[in-house]
Structure formats: C-alpha cells, structure tokens
Amino acid sequence: MLNKLVFVINCGSSSLKFSVINPLKKEILFFGLAEHFHNKNSYIKWNINNNKQKIKFNSKTNHKIVLNYLVEKILKKNLFLYKNIIAVGHRIVHGGEKFTNSVIINKKVIKAIEEASVFAPLHNPIQLIGIKEIIKILPKLKNKQVAVFDTAFHQTIPETSYLYALPIKFYKKYKIRRYGAHGTSHKYVSTIAAKMLNIPFNIFNCISCHLGNGSSVTVINKGKSFDTSMGLTPLEGLVMGTRCGNIDPAIIFYMNKQLNIKIDEIYKILTEKSGMLGLTNITSDFRYIEDNYLKNVEIKKATKIFVHYLAKYIASYSILIKNKIHAIIFTGGIGENSILIREKTIKKLKILNFFLDKKLNNEIIHGKSGLISTIDSIPILVIPTNEELMIAHDTFKIINNQSNL
Ligand code: ADP
Numbered sequence: 001m002l003n004k005l006v007f008v009i010n011c012g013s014s015s016l017k018f019s020v021i022n023p024l025k026k027e028i029l030f031f032g033l034a035e036h037f038h039n040k041n042s043y044i045k046w047n048i049n050n051n052k053q054k055i056k057f058n059s060k061t062n063h064k065i066v067l068n069y070l071v072e073k074i075l076k077k078n079l080f081l082y083k084n085i086i087a088v089g090h091r092i093v094h095g096g097e098k099f100t101n102s103v104i105i106n107k108k109v110i111k112a113i114e115e116a117s118v119f120a121p122l123h124n125p126i127q128l129i130g131i132k133e134i135i136k137i138l139p140k141l142k143n144k145q146v147a148v149f150d151t152a153f154h155q156t157i158p159e160t161s162y163l164y165a166l167p168i169k170f171y172k173k174y175k176i177r178r179y180g181a182h183g184t185s186h187k188y189v190s191t192i193a194a195k196m197l198n199i200p201f202n203i204f205n206c207i208s209c210h211l212g213n214g215s216s217v218t219v220i221n222k223g224k225s226f227d228t229s230m231g232l233t234p235l236e237g238l239v240m241g242t243r244c245g246n247i248d249p250a251i252i253f254y255m256n257k258q259l260n261i262k263i264d265e266i267y268k269i270l271t272e273k274s275g276m277l278g279l280t281n282i283t284s285d286f287r288y289i290e291d292n293y294l295k296n297v298e299i300k301k302a303t304k305i306f307v308h309y310l311a312k313y314i315a316s317y318s319i320l321i322k323n324k325i326h327a328i329i330f331t332g333g334i335g336e337n338s339i340l341i342r343e344k345t346i347k348k349l350k351i352l353n354f355f356l357d358k359k360l361n362n363e364i365i366h367g368k369s370g371l372i373s374t375i376d377s378i379p380i381l382v383i384p385t386n387e388e389l390m391i392a393h394d395t396f397k398i399i400n401n402q403s404n405l
Pocket of ligand 1 (some may be wrong): 211212213214241284285286287288290332333336337338
C-alpha cells in the first residue's frame with residue numbers, strides 16, 4: 001500500500017514547506033520547512049519517522065537549491081519514500097478566474113499561473129520555479145504534477161460578493177475582483193466539520209474562520225464558498241498579524257499626497273507594519289498577545305479591535321446563509337489555540353445563538369479538534385487545518401482519475 005505517496009510542495013516568498021504524505025492512510029511520513037532564503041540565517045529542518053534534523057544553509061539559498069537538496073540528499077537516501085512517490089502536489093496561491101478546482105499541470109496551466117502572477121507577484125512566479133525544477137530533478141513525475149489553488153474554492157462566490165463597486169471595465173478588462181484566499185483550508189475544515197456533524201457536505205452551511213498570520217472568514221452555503229473576506233489580494237478583510245485588513249482606500253491617497261509617503265512604502269506599511277504589530281507597536285504574535293492581554297493596555301485595545309472585526313464579519317456573513325447555520329469553525333494558529341480570541345468573539349455573538357462552553361474552550365487547543373459550544377448553541381467547532389493533507393488528497397485523486405482514463 002506504500003506506493004501511493006504524494007510529495008507536497010508549498011513555495012512561499014522566502015520559504016518552502018514540504019511533506020510526503022500517504023493520502024489514503026492520512027499519514028505524513030516526512031515533513032519540514034526551509035526558510036529565510038537569500039539570508040545567512042537560512043536553514044532547512046525536517047522530520048522523518050520522528051527523527052528531527054536541522055541544517056544551516058547560506059545566503060545563496062533559494063527554492064531551487066532546497067528542492068535539489070530535498071531530492072538528492074534526503075529522498076534518495078530514504079528509498080522507502082523516494083520509490084513510492086507517485087505524484088507531486090503544488091500549492092499555488094492564485095489561479096485567477098481560470099481554475100475552479102485542482103488540475104494536472106501542463107503547458108496551458110503553466111501559462112495560466114504565469115498570467116495570474118500579476119495578482120500574486122510574490123508567490124506565483126516562485127511556485128512556477130518549483131514546478132519547473134521538479135520537471136528537471138524528478139523527470140519521471142513530469143506529467144504527474146498537480147496544482148492546488150488557494151483561490152479555486154472561492155470561484156463559486158456570486159457576482160454580488162466578488163464585484164467591487166468600481167467602473168465595470170476594471171473587472172471586464174482587468175479582472176479586478178474578489179478572489180479570496182485560504183480556499184484549501186476553508187474547504188478542508190468545512191469538509192471535516194460536516195463529517196463531524198453528520199451532515200452531507202452538499203447541504204452544509206457554515207462560517208469558517210481561518211485565523212493565522214493571515215486571516216480570513218468564509219461563508220459556505222450548501223458546501224460552496226459564498227463570500228470571503230480576502231479580496232483581490234490577501235490584504236483585505238480582518239485585522240491580521242501585520243496586515244491592515246479593511247481601511248478606507250482614501251487613506252492611501254492621504255498618506256501619499258499629504259504625508260509624502262511613496263507608494264511602495266505605503267504598501268509596505270499596510271502589509272508588513274500594520275495589523276496587530278502596528279496597533280500594539282510590540283508584536284503580531286498571539287501567544288505574546290494572549291499572555292499580556294491583562295498587563296498591557298495597547299495589547300488589550302488591539303485585541304478588542306481584532307475581535308470587533310472578526311465578530312462583525314461572522315455576524316454579517318450569518319445573514320448570507322439561506323437556511324440553517326450548521327456551525328462556526330475556528331482554525332489556523334490563532335483559531336486552533338487562542339482561548340482568549342475565541343471567548344471574546346463568541347461573547348459578542350449571543351444574539352445569533354452562539355454560546356461558548358468555557359471548559360471545552362480551555363481544553364480544545366494544541367492540535368485537538370472538537371466542539372467548544374454549549375448544548376443550546378449553534379455548534380462552534382475547532383478543527384486544526386491541514387492544507388498539506390488536502391493537497392495530497394486532491395493530487396492523488398486527480399492523478400488516479402487520469403491514469404484510469
Ligand atoms: P500562517 O498564516 O503563517 O500559516 P499560523 O496559522 O501558523 O500562521 O498562525 C500563526 C499565529 O498563530 C501566530 O500569531 C501565533 O502567535 C498564533 N499561535 C500559535 N500558537 C498559539 C497559541 N498556543 N496560542 C495563541 N496563539 C498561537
């Protein structure tokens with residue numbers, strides 16, 4: 001049964017996450033991370049069979065070097081992995097409007113990923129490097145690569161949710177619209193939630209909150225994404241670690257014209273210096289925020305703002321559900337672990353019949369999944385996300401359908 005492994009690759013702007021997964025057994029046999037590329041602090045760390053290793057790299061490290069290292073120095077030395085990999089699944093941040101599902105990578109798909117690079121300039125080009133490098137270093141898997149798009153799950157959202165109120169040519173000609181992100185995660189946790197509640201996914205309605213360094217909320221109607229808080233790019237929506245989320249767009253012109261800040265610098269402020277980091281002037285790390293909530297006034301204030309935005313999204317999305325809301329789901333590093341954020345948010349949602357069980361809320365952390373609501377509440381679930389498993393699952397399914405043709 002081993003020869004059904006999927007090599008999952010997630011190329012970030014200056015990092016690479018990887019794993020080898022048996023999707024049928026939901027088993028992760030090898031996983032790790034390389035980060036701080038083009039920097040002297042770069043390293044790669046991995047885990048095989050609970051054996052952890054870490055190696056320092058140098059300032060020349062990039063995605064190509066790491067992929068070569070993974071194949072030559074790790075996979076080929078662990079033949080039980082190498083020999084049994086039948087496909088490679090790539091996380092791709094932006095699929096534009098072309099992809100509603102995961103697909104086998106071919107020349108056309110590569111071209112479409114290139115075209116969507118305008119919307120994800122830090123990610124798509126690098127993810128293409130990953131795809132092209134695999135063709136070189138694992139030629140036997142050249143036609144067994146699958147692209148799993150962060151945007152695909154959100155391609156079902158209706159016009160009313162995806163169009164911005166701009167002159168319509170900006171959509172028609174330039175494709176400026178809401179695309180959303182975290183689609184793989186929202187799809188994964190909502191599928192698991194439907195199973196936990198024993199409701200067929202095609203009639204399942206929920207609000208999924210993926211709260212990590214980047215955060216987004218998605219409303220899912222009958223198993224389909226219906227609206228989501230991230231927009232053309234992952235800058236829109238909730239207050240995030242270092243991203244501002246929703247602001248009046250006129251602030252940008254004010255900063256530029258009145259404060260004389262260059263446009264590139266404004267972009268940096270909004271993406272890297274805002275959010276919880278900007279508000280607290282201390283940190284974007286919710287572990288620190290949770291520990292210091294009662295001790296530091298600025299942290300308390302910033303947390304209240306974070307919760308205010310989150311509760312507002314959940315409340316407004318609940319009216320988009322046509323029938324009964326089956327659940328709210330919390331996931332991502334904060335959603336899975338922050339007792340404080342879950343408690344403060346749910347407290348604001350009493351009017352919508354969401355009630356927290358404090359004991360369960362304290363217990364369901366650190367990778368556990370389960371209910372954190374009282375018996376008379378609409379179910380509130382914590383479900384650890386597993387985008388890698390979802391990518392492996394999609395890849396396996398698609399490759400097998402292909403070989404069955
Ligand atoms: P990314 O979006 O980069 O994938 P994650 O989903 O890993 O991020 O989430 C990172 C966030 O989760 C950080 O703000 C981190 O502080 C927070 N987090 C992780 N563990 C805990 C914890 N035990 N308690 C509170 N927050 C946590």
